[in-house]
Amino acid sequence: MAEIPTYVIGGEITRFDERDTVFSREALVEGSPEEIEYHGRYPEKIEVDRRLARFIVSKMEGAPGTDDVAQGIYESQFIPSASLALPDMVDGVPSERRTEWSPREAKRKIKEFALFLGAGDVRIGPLRKEWVYSHRGSRPFFDTGYTNPPYFKGVPDRYQGAKYGEKIELDHKSAVSMAFPQSNEMIATGTSRAVDLETGNVYSRSVLASVQLARFIRALGYPARAHHLRNYCLLAVPVAVDSGIGELARSGYLVSRRFGANFRLATVTTDMPLEYDEPVDIGIQDFCEKCKKCAVNCPSGAIEKGKKTLVRGIWKWQIDPEACLLYWGKAGYTCSICQSVCPWTKPRTFFHRTVATIAVKMPWMRRALVFGDDLVYGARFRPRPLPRWLDDSED
Numbered sequence: 001m002a003e004i005p006t007y008v009i010g011g012e013i014t015r016f017d018e019r020d021t022v023f024s025r026e027a028l029v030e031g032s033p034e035e036i037e038y039h040g041r042y043p044e045k046i047e048v049d050r051r052l053a054r055f056i057v058s059k060m061e062g063a064p065g066t067d068d069v070a071q072g073i074y075e076s077q078f079i080p081s082a083s084l085a086l087p088d089m090v091d092g093v094p095s096e097r098r099t100e101w102s103p104r105e106a107k108r109k110i111k112e113f114a115l116f117l118g119a120g121d122v123r124i125g126p127l128r129k130e131w132v133y134s135h136r137g138s139r140p141f142f143d144t145g146y147t148n149p150p151y152f153k154g155v156p157d158r159y160q161g162a163k164y165g166e167k168i169e170l171d172h173k174s175a176v177s178m179a180f181p182q183s184n185e186m187i188a189t190g191t192s193r194a195v196d197l198e199t200g201n202v203y204s205r206s207v208l209a210s211v212q213l214a215r216f217i218r219a220l221g222y223p224a225r226a227h228h229l230r231n232y233c234l235l236a237v238p239v240a241v242d243s244g245i246g247e248l249a250r251s252g253y254l255v256s257r258r259f260g261a262n263f264r265l266a267t268v269t270t271d272m273p274l275e276y277d278e279p280v281d282i283g284i285q286d287f288c289e290k291c292k293k294c295a296v297n298c299p300s301g302a303i304e305k306g307k308k309t310l311v312r313g314i315w316k317w318q319i320d321p322e323a324c325l326l327y328w329g330k331a332g333y334t335c336s337i338c339q340s341v342c343p344w345t346k347p348r349t350f351f352h353r354t355v356a357t358i359a360v361k362m363p364w365m366r367r368a369l370v371f372g373d374d375l376v377y378g379a380r381f382r383p384r385p386l387p388r389w390l391d392d393s394e395d
């Protein structure tokens, strides 16, 4: 446990504009008002944004050479969850009847509920306004005909982020962060259809769980909004750091003691009175100084090998999301090499739990542990074979 999160604040924290994410930029349609406005402000990004779009266009339309199984995996795992992004799925009006639980009781029950829904870890913390996006950057796909009744009943009152470019003011006080672990075996295939399948499947479960949890809280009489892969209003990683899921690592991912770097996040923000968990200090800031394994193995060079820099008021290892997504576009699949090689991403055996305890409690052993990890698992990433049923060459 730690009294404060382990990120270091170096100045005023400025809020992040969702329009600047690579996933928002790759979705800009050439000639649309959004694209003209955005590239009017950032003409230097036009070329790279058109290249970024190749990944998602290839996924939506099937790139030349993409086989039907790979396409089916992508569509089955990433398209259905989009229906749970609609405003009336992530948000809504709370019930007029209020369930009165003490903050401690509410914390226990909300966490049990989230674990029942499939989360591997659940923690609750304050919602710092600095982590809420300043402006919306997702396409308003629900107001262009994709209404899909009976699920879409209209945009709820006070819904934040209904339009691209809209300012976001989310005033919820608390955040429930949920971690959904991925299979170590599947992501050890590196950049493959197995990674698309595992990532998409885990995200789908996290999307549904966050929508269900938010709806549960609203039914108890309190405002609650789900934030998931398909509809975020905030930066899920620092929110989860504040609640104690893990620490921000060199790779840009959160690293947790239980799941290493191999999990996905979903969040529910609310005004329900909840007791908070504490942030954690498991030594990741020091460990990442000594390790660099993700950076050395990243095929796109997107992970910083050197020191932290001051980014919007926080000292952090700045990753290059453009390089990362361009690599996905070139490879044709989601990449998970940095999550896989992280020495904290290990099976939850007695042996590995003991090693993790040493890493947390004995800082002077960390360099030796990094060396030991290279010795046992190899310093260089070697992809594991696909599961037999996913490998066409096995037929």
Ligand code: SF4
Binding pocket: 297, 298, 299, 300, 301, 302, 303, 323, 324, 325, 327, 328, 335, 336, 337, 338, 339
């Ligand atoms: S996902 Fe792959 S390309 Fe992107 S940062 Fe991680 S290792 Fe590098």
Ligand code: SF4
Binding pocket: 249, 250, 251, 255, 261, 287, 288, 289, 291, 292, 293, 294, 295, 341, 342, 343, 344
């Ligand atoms: S691989 Fe090493 S440097 Fe990268 S996040 Fe994991 S512990 Fe940190």
